[in-house]
Amino acid sequence: MKRDFLPASVTPAPSRLVLPTWKGVWFQLHWFIGITAGTVLIVIGLTGALLVFKDEMLDLANPGVRHVPAQNAPVLTPQQVAQAVRTAHPEQRVTSVILYAEPGTAARVGLAPLPGQQRGESIHVHPYAGTIQPEMAGEPAFEWIEFLHRWLLLGRETGKPVTGTLALCLLGLALSGLYLRWPRNAGNWRTWLTIDTRLKGRSFLWALHSVAGTWALVAYVIFTLTGAYWAFDAVRTTVDGWAGVKRAPREAPAKPMAGAPGARKNKPAAVDLAPAWNTFTQHAPGWQMAFLRFTDKPGDPVQVAWLAADAPHPRARSAMTIAPDGTLAKNEPYADKSAGARALTTIYPLHIGTYFGLPGRIAMLLASLALPGFAVTGWMLYLKRRRQARAARAERAALAAVMAPAGGGAAGAIGATPTLVAYASQTGQAERLALRTAAALRAAGTPADVHAVATLVPEDLARYHEALFVASSYGEGEPPDGARRFARLLAENPLRLPHLRYAVLALGDSAYAQYCGFGRALDDRLAALGGTRLFAPVEVDNGDEAAVARWSSALACLGAAPLAAAPAAETAPWRSWTLTQRTLLNPGSLGGPLFEVRLQGRAAGWLPGALVEIEARHAEDVVQDWLARTGMDGDAAIGDGTLAGLLAASELPDASHPFASAGECAAVLKPLAPRRYSVASLPADGAVELLVRQVHHEQGLGLASGWLTAHAMPGTEVRGRLLANPGFAPVDADVPCIYIGNGSGLAGLRGHLRARVAAGRRRNWLLFGERQRAFDSLCAGELRQWAADGFLPELDLVFSRDGEGYVQDRLRERGELLRAWIADGAVLYVCGSLQGMAGGVDAALARLLGRDTVELLAAEGRIRRDVY
Incomplete structure (x- = not known):
């Protein structure tokens, strides 16, 4: 069964300093900048959003001012427009005229600033009549908004570095947020x-x-980089230098003349714009906007910045310098500018989105409006995290002092005997078969030496002439945990074994794609190193005794006696239990429903980490549907039961195959393979408790999970048997224990923790992952109580869909503490999904401890896994 897994909040141990990881540092910076600079960024975001469509909002509030009905009449020339304004405002100097080629668009005239003003007044002029248009209502408000957006009302020189710093803060928030949310499946766009x-x-x-x-x-990256360009003179100078553009220094405001406002002594004659305009129109066909700037000083040229109708963006302006007599002094088409100069003109259009037209402006508007949303959601997440941290600290305050752990054990030595019997076992089956094999050899007078491959290195094989390997496969063809180091060393070792005669008994489950994968790989490697096969590998599918009998017969080449029958302890009896209670633990979860199932009845004692095999049954409607399609009588007597009852516990034959009688049908039925689950309780609890994830597939509910979580009603008889699980057995010493798991893997860990609590052993650390804290806080009350009572001084619950990462991520974050516990002799238990969690934990351990250390710990039995 495959299960999703998750993460939870970490509270460091009170007695140990845990250094922050890079991710932790970035998280702290992200929320600190968010709750400090975020408030001001809201202001900048909202004002920026208003400015994106400033012109449209002003036009809406002032109809007929910037745009008038188009007429079949010539528009005024710049000279006529300027003269109209001079007549209406004789005391002020005209400094610029802007004309638009679009019919009905008013001309715009700029006046020199009055004393105390930063910039002069702007007047709109009717393009046909030359009359002064009404003032734009709301324009002063937008000027204030722009002042707030650009300089936070602090003034240009003070406000620029402040807003520039805030822009860099926004950049930091954006990039750190990207890093913090980087998903595991980054190639899936839906995840992003x-x-x-x-x-x-x-x-x-x-x-x-x-x-x-x-x-x-x-x-946000565009906002911040372009904002920093304007805010910091050093940045602007540097960028301009890269672009090969040298800007003239900004002119100081003109000093006012004495007398009336704007009055001048010996006022010079106004420049005649007609010659310059004639020259411009000759050299700029297809223009859509022309911006003429000039002075009244004799001989000063007219500067014209203009935009072509096919310009790529609103700032892609060409330029001309024209003498008062109409002579073209300089012509600088936009297309002739350097690439760097053209790139600089895109900064403002990128900032407000006009570079991409209307879609770009809408995108920038939405991004600006989103800033308040980020601040609100960020504050809510931060405050909730603070509440959780306070609650966790309150729980930690009750913890007792952590007891000093004892040390661990070491591997034994190699005996010198003629025949080596080596086993690689996860659940203990390979070890039991190895012992039966050695007993058969010794019964015939052949010495035998039995060792776990975890205690061997490849060079030890050179000391034997015959070697028998009993090798289990784990998961998808992997070696058992204790055999991983030996398997790696054997694959890497160039030694030759021409003298070694060997045979392999490979144990596996044909339900997996890599059936007997480790046994097959071991056989191939020994042959590649020069070894000679005593006989072909024997493969055992899920404990098939017929295959074990073939192994027994093949051992005759070594003079071995037949293998003795398996002891009764290896084949626990099937018992009938009653399903007395079924509780849904995660209502509302995004994952499959997870049930606690309680089976009451007579059962022998078991150790924490034990497994239970359950006889699955088809749902009644499935059996009735099969009977209806075949026309068979389900009530037909078969032995002590009925055909329907036998079908419920069997693989259903093809419904299209005709059967002459119920007896003929029963004769071909094969029993359903039992399903294994970790036991989540202790004998003292008075019942076998399981945590069962309800599995869904195209045909409906999974067979065993559907039977236990949906089809079997309370009071139903459930047949099962308990199995020892030596590879996941409790350690018989008061050493620290680290428990890592996800999803229904909590079952195997809960049994261990209950035993540790009952024994008064306090040095326990649980790292457990699920999806959402709100829905998947499994057994939360029990875990909180253990923490409060001092039996879980380290409790890391990690919820992936809440953005907290995964169990392996939390393990990496707490690497220093992990190393300290391992140095104290800790034993590490991993229980949960093979795909994802187990592999991720393996990778994290290898990174934190080193691959060699991990393999040695596994060989010593200090890393124990029960994954599926």
Whole structure:
């Protein structure tokens, strides 16, 4: 069964300093900048959003001012427009005229600033009549908004570095947020850009915060880089230098003349713009906007910045310098500018989105409006995290002092005997078969030496002439935990074994794609090193005694006696239990429903970490459907039961195959393979308790999980048997224990923890992952009580859909503490999904401890796994 897994909040041990990881440092910086600079960034974001469509809003508030009905009449020339304004404002100097080629668009005239003003007044002129248009209502408000957006009302020189710093803060927030939310399946675009609408509470807030941030990321990078360009003179000078552009120093405001406002002594004659305009129109066909700037000083040229109708963006302006007599002094088409100069003209259009037209402006508007949303969701997540941290600290305050652990054991030595019997076992089956094999050899007078491959190195094989390997496969063809080091060393070792005669008994489960994968790989490697096969490998499918009998017969070449029958202890009896209680532990979860199932009845004692095999049964409607399609009588007597009852516990034959009678049908039925589950309780609890994830597939519910979680009603008889699980057995010493798991893997860990608590052993650390804290806090009351009573001084619950990462991520974050516990002799237990969690934990351990150390720990039995 495959299960998803998750993470939870970490509270460091009170007695040990845990150094922050890089991710932790970035997280702290992210929320600190967010709650400090975030408030001011809201102001900048909202004002920026208003400025994106400033012209459209002003036009809406002032109809007929900037745009008048088009007329079949010539528009005024710049000279006529300037003269109209001079007549209306004789005391002020005209400094610029802007004309538009679009019919009905008013001309715009700039006046020199009056004393005390930063910039002069701007007047709109009717393009046909030359009359002064009404003042634009709301324009002063937008000027104030722009002043607030650019300089936070602090003045240009003071405000620029402040807003520039805030821009860099926004850049830091965007990039650190990207790093913090980087998903495991980064190649899946849905992970980046979609929100699961089924999420609730904190999970939804985090998803909204992170996914919306990803959508807005490009906009924020553009905002911040372009904002920093304007805010910091050093940045602007550097960028301009890269672009090969040298800007003239900004002119100081003109000093006012004495007398009336704007009055001048010996006022010079106004420049005649007609010659310059004629020259411009001759050299700029297809213009859409022309901006003429000039002075009244005799001989000063007219500067014209203009935009072509096919310009790539609104700032892609060409330039001309024209003498008052109309002579073209300089012509600088936009297309002739250097690449660097053209790039500089894109900065403002990128900042407000006009570079990409209307879609770009809308995108920038939404990104600006999103800033308050990020601040609100960020504050909510931060405050919730603070509340959780306070609650965790309150629980930690009751913890007792942590007891000093004892040390661990070491591997034994190699005996010198003629025949080596080596086993690689996860659940103990390979070890038991190895012992039966050695007994058969000794019964015939052949010395035998039995060792776990965990205690061997490849060079030890050179000391034997015959070697028999009993090798289990774990998961998808992997070596058992204790055999991983030996398997790696054997694969890497160039030694030759021409003298070694060997045979392999490979144990596996044909339900897996890599059936007997480790046994086959071991056989191939020994042959490649020059060894000689005594006989072909014997493969045992799920404990098949017929295959074990073939192994017994093959051993005759070594003079071995037949293998003795398996002891009764190896084949625990099947018992009938009663399903007395079934509780859904995660209502509302995004994952499959997870049930606690309680089976009451007579059962022998078992150790923590034990397994139970359950006889699965088909749902009644499945059996009835098969009977209806075949026409068979389900009530037909078969032995002590009925055909329907036998079908429920068997693999259903093809319904299209005709059977002459119920007896003929029963004769071909094969029993359903039992399903194994970790026992989540102790004998003292009075019942066998399981945590069962309800599995769904195309045909409906999974066979065993469906039977236990849905089809079998309370009071139903359930047949099962208990199995020892030596590879996941409790350590018989008061040493620290680290328990790592996810999903229904909590079952195997809970039994261990209950035993440790009952024994008064306090040095326990649980790292457990699920999806959402709000829905998947499994056995939360029990875990909190253990923590409060001092039996879980380290408790890391990690919830992936809440943005907390995965168990392996938390393990990496707490690497220093892990190393300290391992140095104290800790034993590490891993229980849960093979795909994802177990592999991720293996990788994290290898990174934190080193691959050699991990393999040695596994060989010593200090890393024990029960994964599926």
